Amino acid sequence: MEFFIVSTIKALLVFFVLMTTLAYLQWVERKVIAHIQLRQGPYRVGPHGLLQPLADVIKLITKEGIVPPHVNKFFYFLAPIIAVSMSLIAISVIPFGGEIEVFGITTHMQLTDLNIGLLLVLALASMGTYGIALAGWASNNKYSLLGGLRSSAQMVSYELPLSLAIASPLLLLNTLSLREMVTQQEGFMLGFLPNWTIFQGPAPQLVGMVLFLIAAFAETNRIPFDLPEAETELVAGFHAEYSSMKFAAFFMAEYSNMLTAAAVTTTVFLGGWLPALPGMAGDLIAPAVFATGGAVCLYHGLNPARKRDKYTLPVFALVFFGLAALFLAPPLKDIAMPLFWFGAKTGALLFVFIWIRGTLPRFRYDQLMGFCWKFLFPVAVLHLLATALLVALAG
């Protein structure tokens, strides 16, 4: 019974953290894209637009929801539910940290560890296709149907290189359980190089990670593979007929998929929640980062030329200093440290996702399919075989 209660609490905790992260991920994306394009981004709601996600939620939930008469009602409502549930569940097998003790209960910083964890993620990715295909079909709109068909064809095609690219690090790790994968990557080579799969001998998986990320971009329908919603040709693709909360559900599913892709890459290739630096250096980098952030905020806040930031930035500085202190307090350190490293690596990957969106144009559809079937798929197979040979040669 205790296990059941602890699991429920963990599930709700993970769910609320996930929801907040998704809301702010969208804020971060708008800010980063804005700065790439020399704009300010959200700035009106709260300091630096920090309350924008909240305003968006209120707006989306109170907007008029138009249900056109030509749609197939049941499937029209089922599609966003499938899309969002399937994308949310994947987070349950991701490990955020090791074993911890809270209020006398020992538990893992992971909702659950399955010895088919990675397969579950792949299965959920393939089920997510239905959400989009159904949305396109049920809308009964030419743009939607074409967008839905394109998108599901793209998603199933890129699933092949995705699962082949993730198979090659498995040759080194020999497990499908995500927690075991992280423990396999513990330690340092030559005293400084972390034993992650992208560095691990005899077959460093850097190419594997790049292949996986490319496939993940297509799987999550992100630029340069965002053909399903190519505005210039398909208006909004499969969600052209969706408004208000139903649209928000698709939006949430996209960000959730992106987060899952980044978290899985972190776990399989980048050592999950393990530190990047050995010993004391690894322990001190987190408080140092936050203390620097606080100092930067304080410096800019005291600058008289920035009138609006006079009150907000010192508050941020205080928050940063508080976080830095958190990493130095011994009982909290064990919880905060893995979270910091996991968040730093996943955040860096998410930044790459956003950065590429701000940089690259979109593919043409024939290029997209040709790239997958004629290049990515054979290269992933060859990479898998090369890894197998290297591992076998090393004994």
Next chain:
Amino acid sequence: MDLILFLAFAAIAVICALSVVLQTHPIASALSLVGVMGALSVLYLLLGAEFIAMVQVIVYAGAVMVLFVFVIMLLNADAESPRSTSAMAKALGLPIFLAFAAVLALAVLRLFPDTPLVRFGEFTGGGPADVGMALFTRYLLPFEVISVLILIAIVGAVVLARKEID
């Protein structure tokens, strides 16, 4: 816990299976079949066959059924109009079906008289490592034959498709 889950998902599987037959729209039928696959995979999980459960979702629900849904969408198959059935078919359909099911059950019981009862949590050799070991040592020949089967499937698919395009 296992029993509750079993009953719930077995019920879902049966309802979805009925829905496959009773729905008039092909898309609705196809999606009900996806529901059957999903519920079946949970039943596999309950029996301890974890790897098979996930393969069930990835291959059947995620690949084969996507193909079905695609074909239905591409052909623009519409809801079929209910055909008028004769009174005799309506009256005799259910009894004949039940009799057939009874005969089938009897035959299975006769063929395998001393099959032991299945208990939840008894079988633990269904993880990916166990399946991998069995597949690549004991069942090596079937595995290699599968590659030939897949080759034939590729040839068949391409030949069929070429006819459509040319």
Next chain:
Amino acid sequence: MPEGYVPLFIFLAVAILFPVVALILAKYIRPDVPSRVKLEAYECGIQTASDSRARYTVRFYIIAILFVIFDVEAIFLLPWAVRYQVLGWFGVAEVAVFLVVLAVGYVWAYKKGALEWI
């Protein structure tokens, strides 16, 4: 069923309930004033000319069927990868044979132009 699946089912319930509740909640909060123009199919303001459920290119079908075939292949490689360090050179040989047969099929399909998107 191993104990580890219990949290998965709890989270499954949460993840399915959330969008359902959100959609129902939004239905009661949001205004609902439909009009004829609002309810038209969204085609950039131009009057809808033909039925949207037309027939689409057979290419999508070919992609789907090739995906089913190669997905089976990819799935078989995962348990192999998990047991790889036990199988050793034997494992390399097994999968090399498997992949060579499939490579023949892939190259043939490539030559036939089945992978072209026209």
